[in-house]
Amino acid sequence: MPTDLYLIRLSSHQGDSHARVLAHLRQLSDDDLALRFGLARVKDETLVSYVRGLNFDRDVVLALQDPSSNIAALAHAARYEVQLATGREARAEVSFSVVPAHRGCGLAQLLMRAIIEAAAEAGIDRLCAQCVSANRPMRTVFAHTGWSVEVDSGEVVAALTVRDHARASHVQTI
Ligand SMILES: CC(C)(COP(=O)(O)OP(=O)(O)OC[C@H]1O[C@@H](n2cnc3c(N)ncnc32)[C@H](O)[C@@H]1OP(=O)(O)O)[C@@H](O)C(=O)NCCC(=O)NCCS
Numbered sequence: 001m002p003t004d005l006y007l008i009r010l011s012s013h014q015g016d017s018h019a020r021v022l023a024h025l026r027q028l029s030d031d032d033l034a035l036r037f038g039l040a041r042v043k044d045e046t047l048v049s050y051v052r053g054l055n056f057d058r059d060v061v062l063a064l065q066d067p068s069s070n071i072a073a074l075a076h077a078a079r080y081e082v083q084l085a086t087g088r089e090a091r092a093e094v095s096f097s098v099v100p101a102h103r104g105c106g107l108a109q110l111l112m113r114a115i116i117e118a119a120a121e122a123g124i125d126r127l128c129a130q131c132v133s134a135n136r137p138m139r140t141v142f143a144h145t146g147w148s149v150e151v152d153s154g155e156v157v158a159a160l161t162v163r164d165h166a167r168a169s170h171v172q173t174i
Pocket residue numbers: 032033035036094095096097098099102103104105106107108109110130131135136137138140141
C-alpha cells in the first residue's frame with residue numbers, strides 16, 4: 001500500500017465526511033460509476049442523493065485517505081436486518097471504489113479485510129455484494145478474501161459469514 005495513505009472509519013462527527021465522499025466518487029469515470037452502482041448511467045444528482053443518504057452511524061464506511069484528507073479508496077457496508085426462522089440477522093451490502101491512480105496496489109483487498117473486521121465489531125453477521133461477472137478485479141478481491149461466489153446471468157452474487165473471517169483489530173475512527 002502507498003505509505004502516505006491511512007485507514008479511517010468515517011463518522012458523523014466529522015462534518016466534511018459527506019463532501020469528501022462526493023469528491024472521491026466524482027473522480028470515477030462513467031464506466032467505473034456504472035460498475036460501482038450497478039446502473040447503466042449514473043448522473044451527478046444520483047451521486048449527490050447517494051451521499052446525502054449516507055448514514056455513518058448505522059453503516060460502516062471506511063476510507064483510505066492521503067494526508068490532505070483526499071479519499072483514494074472507499075468501502076461502504078450498508079446495514080440492514082432480515083428476519084430468519086432462527087431470529088433476526090444483521091447484514092450489510094458492501095461496495096467499493098478506488099481512484100484509478102491507486103488501482104492494482106491491493107487497496108480494495110486491504111479495505112475488504114478491514115470492513116470484515118469492522119463489521120464484526122459492529123455486530124454484523126453476514127456481508128453481501130454484487131458485481132457484473134465481467135468485473136475481474138472485484139472478483140479477484142472476492143476470491144482473495146474468502147467470499148462465496150455465485151455467477152448467474154452475467155451477475156456475481158457474493159456472500160461472507162463475518163464470524164468465520166474476522167480477526168481482532170482496531171480501525172481508527174475520526
Ligand atoms: C474493483 C476495484 C474496487 C478494485 O480495486 P483495486 O484496489 O485495484 O483492487 P486490488 O488491487 O486490491 O485487487 C485487484 C486484483 O484484481 C486483479 N486484476 C486486475 N485486473 C484484472 C483482470 N482484468 N483480470 C483478473 N484480475 C485482475 C489484480 O491483479 C489484483 O489481484 P492480485 O492482488 O492477485 O494481483 C476498482 O477497480 C474500482 O474501483 N473499480 C470501479 C468500481 C467497481 O467496480 N466497484 C466494485 C463493485 S462494488
